[in-house]
Amino acid sequence: MKIINVKYIAIILLVLSILQSCNNENRKNNTEKMSNEKKNPAYSRTDSAKVVMKEEDWKNILSPDVYYVARQKGTERPYSSKFETLKDVGTYYCAVCGNALFKSDTKFESGCGWPSFYEPISKSSIIYIPDNSHGMTRTEVECGRCKSHLGHVFDDGPKPTGLRYCINGVVLDFEKAKEAEKKYEAEKK
Numbered sequence: 001m002k003i004i005n006v007k008y009i010a011i012i013l014l015v016l017s018i019l020q021s022c023n024n025e026n027r028k029n030n031t032e033k034m035s036n037e038k039k040n041p042a043y044s045r046t047d048s049a050k051v052v053m054k055e056e057d058w059k060n061i062l063s064p065d066v067y068y069v070a071r072q073k074g075t076e077r078p079y080s081s082k083f084e085t086l087k088d089v090g091t092y093y094c095a096v097c098g099n100a101l102f103k104s105d106t107k108f109e110s111g112c113g114w115p116s117f118y119e120p121i122s123k124s125s126i127i128y129i130p131d132n133s134h135g136m137t138r139t140e141v142e143c144g145r146c147k148s149h150l151g152h153v154f155d156d157g158p159k160p161t162g163l164r165y166c167i168n169g170v171v172l173d174f175e176k177a178k179e180a181e182k183k184y185e186a187e188k189k
Contacts, residue, residue: 042146045098045175051146062096069168070096070148073140078113081169085109090176091121098173099145101125102165110157110164115172117165118157126165128153141165 040061042051053061058071068074083092092102092115102117110116120126124144131140131152141150150167157164 043098051097065170066095070171073149076168076170083115083169083172088176093173094143095171095173096148097146099143108158112166114166115169118161118163
């Protein structure tokens, strides 16, 4: 009978622990996403009607970090968004209402610390508002459906538009292209 090395057992237990932790985190993320979508009656990736809601209702529906950025015009810390370096192909949506905002092929690495895009999906997906706060002259961008603060647009982006939409990742949802196609096919049936 061979004696199993204690180091190998420790490594196996560590790997099993990590795998279990990852599985629990994925389950938690899926549960949170489902409960957020159920909790937020304004969230829809197919409805294009404008969303008008009282701030008190938004505060009850949205998580504190999303509410702070989206409704109070806050800013998340630079380099804190999971979307800042994401390279997956798909569509970025407003995390508040589900409005389609950007395609992944318009995303680029700007080095500014926030997800950056050079063009929105459509002219109506974004609202532009002059912003003279903090002693600067900028253009704020809001969601065209729910008027949630997304970030700002600058004229130092790449061709073809020359624009850089600097967007807070906390107010973005992302759906991979294959998942979007499967959903679309299911909805057609």
